[in-house]
Amino acid sequence: MTTELPTLGRALITGASAGIGAAFAHRLAADGWDLVLVARDAGRLDATAAELTGRYGRDVETISADLSTDDGCAAVERRLAAGPPVELLVNNAGISLNTPFLRSTVEDEARLLRLNMLAVLRLTHAALGPMIERGRGTVINVSSVAGFGVVMPGSTYSASKAWVTNFSESIARSVAPLGVRVMALCPGYTRTGYHERAGIDMSATPRWMWLKADDVVAEGLRDLGKGKLVSVPNWKYKLAVAGLRHAPRRLLRGVARDTRGRVDRDGG
8 A cells, every 4th residue: 555645744753863863853854844853952952953944944843851751741742732733743762771671770671661662652642632633644653673573681672662563553553544644663773873872882783784864764754655554674674574573482582592682772
């Protein structure tokens, strides 16, 4: 099935000051979208907004918010309920932890789950109401290939991304008859600068496995235009995911042991 891309309007992007979020902001602004950018770091957020306005001449709003907190989510929920309407929501903000589960704290693990899952749930719910009333709108939830079966030993990250993909696909089927689309975008290792900022050593990861954020966004938008509910950018990862879905569980456990200590990409 092939569908048209969302009508130009206003897009709200979380985790918008770096990585995949920033790539979405640049691509959409270049295509003619106005933007609402959400991130924790107000300084970087304002710099990104100024750059986009100067380069593309688009209207850019900013919201400085920590989406792992109730107050941060509530601030973005209020904007989604207010005007001008948001036609496209990109839930990109997310984290992984550079600490195995058994050495982590409950507080850090809870923060990961609040950001990677609860914030996605809350903002998707807040966006869908107005979209359904208008009979149009799109939500893209940035997930990860980590959610497809290779369990990262000692990490809740892959479990959180499995939830994002499952949630997105389930909601997509329920809102499609109402003119609204939801898609999970599931990239593999992506150059975002996150790993360096978090102090995660990814030097052992082969160069061929790395994707560019701009390419992830471009392929995700192409898949959205094709009406896909789940987008896996790059043919290498498409093949990997196809294999994971049919591989015996004992093989997946073996792969997991071989990748012990590795941490996958951040949502932005």
